[in-house]
Amino acid sequence: MTDTPQVAKDKLLHDFNEVVADTELLLKSVAAAGGEKTQALRANVEQSLKLAKERLREIQEDAAERTRAAAKKTDEYVHDHPWQSLAVVAAVAAVVGVVLGLLLNRRS
Secondary structure: OOOOHHHHHHHHHHHHHHHHHHHHHHHHHHHHOOHHHHHHHHHHHHHHHHHHHHHHHHHHHHHHHHHHHHHHHHHHHHHHOHHHHHHHHHHHHHHHHHHHHHHHHHHO
């Protein structure tokens, strides 16, 4: 899938807006419509919901795939550059330690 996260989000939002609109139409029409028209509206709502769920599943799968790819690249980088990785972790730990030390000293 080549959609950017924003495009995927916009498509999902559009799909759910369609489901909401169809549901509202169904609710307004149930009281006034006969059985055949209600069945057609219900089928339309069910189809829209199915498509929205399918799109959400695709977005979830894409996010999982991107997460796996990022984790794999991170793993490869750490294996290719162990000392640089260790230095970054040490620097982050030092910064966190200093911040925590400052916060604890403030409370005293």
